[in-house]
Amino acid sequence: MPAPKSVFVTGATGFIGSRLVPRLLKRGHHVTALARRPEQAGHLRALGVQLLRGDVTQPESLTEGMQGADWLLHLANHYSLHERDESIYTRVNVVGNRNVMRAALEAGVGKVVHVSSGVSYGISPDQPLREDSRVGPFPNAYWRTKHLGDEEVWHLHRQGLPVTAVYPGGVVGANDPNATGAWIRRLAQRRQPVRAFEDRGFTYVAVDDVAEAIVLAAEREDNVGERYLIGREFLTNRAFVELVAELAGSPLPPLVLPDRLAHLNAALLGRLEAWMGVRPVMDFTPSSARHLAAGFRFGSEKAERELGLQYTPVREAVAQDLATFRPSAR
Template sequence: MRVFITGASGFIGSAVVPLLLAEGHHVLALARSDASAAKLAAAGVEVLRGDLADPASLGAGAAASDGVVHLAFNHDFSQFADSAQTEYAAVEAYGEALAGTGKPLLMASGVLGIAPGRIATEQDGLDLSASPRSRSMQLALELADRGVRSALLRLAPCVHDRTRAGFASVLAQIARETGVSGYLGEGTAHWPAVHVRDTADLVVRALDRAPAGAVLHAVAEQGITQRAVAEALADRLGIPLRSIPADQAASHFRWLAPMLALDSRADNTLTRETYGWEPVHPTLLDDLREGEHAAPGGH
């Protein structure tokens, strides 16, 4: 299959590309800069110069391919609403290019905030008030009615290896800066997690087999308490562990504070059974105890 991929130069995309190539796919990757183009060319893929903010470039990539994997996102959270709007325009461009073709469109999104207070499953629908990104995800699923094999890959908020771990990396950065490894209140809120290489494996399976309108959970661990995350970071960094009271959360955790307030657990039974997916790589706490975690750019 000739696969158009955005975000191929990012954390997850860098794990997906080698698997796509190993499966015999031809990969066409979006690059917005000379540096990303050079990195992608070195990885052995064909490069399409363009930008998320240029929907025509996305439409051209989709039209020239047999399927699309959309991973690109601007993770500067100070521009979150604008980035979500850009993502919506990207999905519109894919819709125009792919309508009536039956080709796959796999969109990355997240499980955080779905079904608060209980364990989210793949059958839980979108809550449009939960995130500005939800509208894009709804639009992507609606493309199933227009002849696109569109599917959502809802990722754990901590996609990890020994260098990056999503929101847990941001906690690591705050811990380094403040000299204490903090958790909010009792630290009993949970975040799900998944290893980046297990995630990449699921991307390739979903591209191949996910039916139109499918929702998959890229979740290996249902939920790890934030206290356990902070303990692992305290051990790794050799700094004290400390509970941060709610009235100090905004000053200590800054933009991450609302994410810490979300108690989120997610199940993967349907995804494992349907796609024969079995996560095999290390756990979040293992990677935090043994790695050197840096927050992603823009965080």
């Protein structure tokens, strides 16, 4: 275990960040966390985290916390599959990345671990994905801005910023507030009557494993410039739905939409939202439909080999999430 470090964390209050910070503290590191609303992050302060008010879209708020930092662990991003105003993706995922990385370079941070996503590769022609895979087209604004944000990071790396990056797959685990967690809840509570794009799918990974991968990537001393895909288990959308149904004791959604009909249905719901301001049923929009229809697949040999990462079965991570709102889940 390396000597204690001074660590600056963005996104510390998020799904992954809430698992990351306790790991850092347990290893003896001193953590400063950027928080838009420090008054709502008292749980971090209680752990001994120094809170700094700021936002990745406000570059002047980033300088103070990075002074003297050994590591920057950058998790902050805007993750959703649908926004009426898509400019938020660019503000946070692109401009925000640029602001954070410029501040780190100016502050002389010793090492940066940038947390991206498998979607940054787009619909790559190289399947399964590898860390050096080519980039393909992007099905929605979230995927596109994750890639553009990465480009900002690697541009500054070429100017001397010591970056290592991790690219998680679909992240699952207890108390998931994001799109996958909402999908699991709808399935378990019988509020998801349809299935679609059943032969497509994603590589999934437990949220605790992503947090561990970030720490391991930071601790390794000879991996500046490296990329690590994080995840191993690929599940088709049908297999994922079947897994949730089995664990929750719920029936499978009875209706299966052909691809073209699913896209048409999403388009109609999107237009209804535009006309009436009604949020689409099941958050099914053209953007989320294209996300499900695209998917991604990869293995994690590099992360396992170089970082020593070991994986929690996805089945266990899904069960942990179900248990947070269905105590009877098996």
